[in-house]
Amino acid sequence: MKTVLISFQNLAIVTLFIAFSACKEKQEKLLESDPIVQYEESVSMLPIDKLKLPEGFKIEVYADSIDGARSMAMGENGTLFVGTRNENKVYAIQDRDKDFRADKVIVLDSLEMPNGIAYRKGSLYVAEVGRLLRYDNIESQLDNPPTPVVVYDDYPTKFHHGWKYIAFGPDDKLYVPVGAPCNICDSTVVDERYSTITRMDPDGSNREIYAQGVRNTVGFTWHPETKEMYFTDNGRDMLGDDTPPCELNRVTQKGQHFGYPFCHGGIVKDPEFGDQHPCSDFIAPVQALGAHVAPLGLKFSSGNMFPEKYKQYAFIAEHGSWNRSKKVGYKIALVQLQDGKAISYETFLDGWLDEESQERFGRPVDLLFLEDGSLLISDDFGDAIYRVTYEDSELASN
Numbered sequence: 046m047k048t049v050l051i052s053f054q055n056l057a058i059v060t061l062f063i064a065f066s067a068c069k070e071k072q073e074k075l076l077e078s079d080p081i082v083q084y085e086e087s088v089s090m091l092p093i094d095k096l097k098l099p100e101g102f103k104i105e106v107y108a109d110s111i112d113g114a115r116s117m118a119m120g121e122n123g124t125l126f127v128g129t130r131n132e133n134k135v136y137a138i139q140d141r142d143k144d145f146r147a148d149k150v151i152v153l154d155s156l157e158m159p160n161g162i163a164y165r166k167g168s169l170y171v172a173e174v175g176r177l178l179r180y181d182n183i184e185s186q187l188d189n190p191p192t193p194v195v196v197y198d199d200y201p202t203k204f205h206h207g208w209k210y211i212a213f214g215p216d217d218k219l220y221v222p223v224g225a226p227c228n229i230c231d232s233t234v235v236d237e238r239y240s241t242i243t244r245m246d247p248d249g250s251n252r253e254i255y256a257q258g259v260r261n262t263v264g265f266t267w268h269p270e271t272k273e274m275y276f277t278d279n280g281r282d283m284l285g286d287d288t289p290p291c292e293l294n295r296v297t298q299k300g301q302h303f304g305y306p307f308c309h310g311g312i313v314k315d316p317e318f319g320d321q322h323p324c325s326d327f328i329a330p331v332q333a334l335g336a337h338v339a340p341l342g343l344k345f346s347s348g349n350m351f352p353e354k355y356k357q358y359a360f361i362a363e364h365g366s367w368n369r370s371k372k373v374g375y376k377i378a379l380v381q382l383q384d385g386k387a388i389s390y391e392t393f394l395d396g397w398l399d400e401e402s403q404e405r406f407g408r409p410v411d412l413l414f415l416e417d418g419s420l421l422i423s424d425d426f427g428d429a430i431y432r433v434t435y436e437d438s439e440l441a442s443n
Contacts, residue, residue, distance in 0.1 A: 091427050092406060096396035098433065101352075104394070107421060107432040108138055108147035114423040114430055116210055116342075117413045118164040122184045125413075126153075126169055127423065127430070128162040130208050135159050135171055137187050138430070145419070145432055153180070153190050160263075161209035163219065165247060172209035172221060175202035177249065196249040201226070201236055206261040210341075215272045218244040224261035229281050229306050229317060233257075240305050242276065242296075256296050258303040258327060264343040264362070264411065271385070273297055275331070275359060277340035280309055286369050289313040290333035291340050293359065293380055293387070301328045331380070332387035337366035338374035342411035348418025351435050357381050358393075362409040362422065365398065372403055377412070377422065394433070397424075 089106040096104050108114075108125075113132035119125055125147075127136040133156055139149040154171075161172030169180040176198035180190055201207070206224025213219055225232050225240045232239035240259055245252040256276075265276035274296040280289040289309030304311065304327035306318045311329030314320075334340050342362035346355045358379040365374035376395035381388050397407035407427035414420055420433040 089429065091429055093431070095399075095406075096394060098394050101437060102394075102433055102435050104431050104433050105145070107140075107145060107430045108150065109427075109429045111136060111138070111150065111423075111430060112428050113425045114428060115160050115410045115425050116162050117411050117421060117423055117430070118162045118169070119413060119415070120164050120169070120184045121167070124184050124187065125421070125430070126162050126164060126183075128159045128171065130158055130160045130425070133157060133159065135162065135169075137183075139187075147430070151187050153183075153187070154193075158204070158208045161211035161221070163211045163213055165213050165217075165219075170196070170211060170219065172211045174204060174207040174209070175200045177211075177219075177221070197245075197252075201238060208263070210263045210265065212265060213247075214244070214274065215267050217247065219247055220244045220255065220265065220274070222259060222262045222265075224259075225305065228283060229315065231306050231318060242274075253299075255299055256301055256303065258305045258307075259294075260305040263341040266343050266345060266359075268382075269345050269347065269356075273385070275343060277334075277343050277361060278303065278305075278330075279339055280336060281306070281315070282337070282368055284313075284316070286371070287336050290330075290336050291338050292330035293332040293334060293340065293343070293361065294328065295331045295385060297385075302326070303328050303330075331382070331385070332390055334361070334378070334390070335363070335373055337369045338378075339364035339366060340374075340378075342409070342423070344412040344414060344420075346418075346420075347414040348416060350418025351420075355379075357383065360393065360412055360420070362412055364408050364410060365405065372398055372405070374398075375405055375408060377409055394422075397427075 089109040113129035114127050116128040125138040135153045137151040137153050138147045141148050157173040159171045163170040167182050169183040171178045177196040178193035179196050180193050203226035205226045211221050222242045223238045241254045242256040244255045261279045262276045276294050278292040280291045294303055307322040308324035310333045340361050341364045344360050358381050361378045363374035363376050363378050366372050375398035377393045379391050379393045398405045407424040409422050410425050411423045422431045
């Protein structure tokens, strides 16, 4: 009886194994036939019909429900990485069916103010307030991210202007700013790295100060022809609605000083620190931007989608004011450049702010041109990423 009993047990095990295998095969077939969209989002409810663009341009939602979407970086396999500030998340966003609409979103990690991100040779660099992390071979491990390598962990840890924007330059150096830990102060007497843009080798070595007198830059890029750095800087607060201007700056050599905290916008003497140095001691902005518009992301047009004339412009995301009696900014601005000098400052895209009601539904943060020449815009208030395209038309080509 014992032998027979074992046979029945074996038979039961075999039967269960066959049933399990059949169920697994059926499940795999179901998974293969599932729609590619795992990012279960309905059609966006954002009122993008209110957004105004020049003739021939169109804007659509690339991804929504991306809480606090800020800095963006594109992986070599098409993964869009997105940092946040207050949400403490880093996202990996995929468009697997190539229809220019996100169909999978992964939260990679939870970190301290991971605003700054950059991608280089398969690795994702993420800047927290006081340290820099590197996730190697990240696109092959999105569902199970590797433990990050700590590139450095000894930068200032003040949260005021402590979030970072980072990017690799044409020299393959990583550029990392350190904002002033205040509205207005001379913090360099505490740590010379405050109010600067630093740079380093990809492994964190050979760190040095590249530019000084920078209150808080949250966006910079390099001119496609001259390779010179351009960066935005947020002007100080509490001097009234219309002063001082925010700034678009150009760096022509290492070590230049751009005025903070002594001089603002190249012309405004600071009431507390201005007597220490005249404005003539510093590098003036290429373009004085609107006061309190909070310029962040900055890019030059790339690709061949937009009309040729737009290659002369710097695109700037104006995040918008927070302490002005009447709101300003909340748009994408253009600064036309010629031989390193600005010759115009105008609006490219607006409508996130209702001027009459002063209600807003979005605040643009960062800009990224895709390989096809279209433009991505992140929005940390509307929790979205938009895509701007251009379609030639008779009116648009005139």
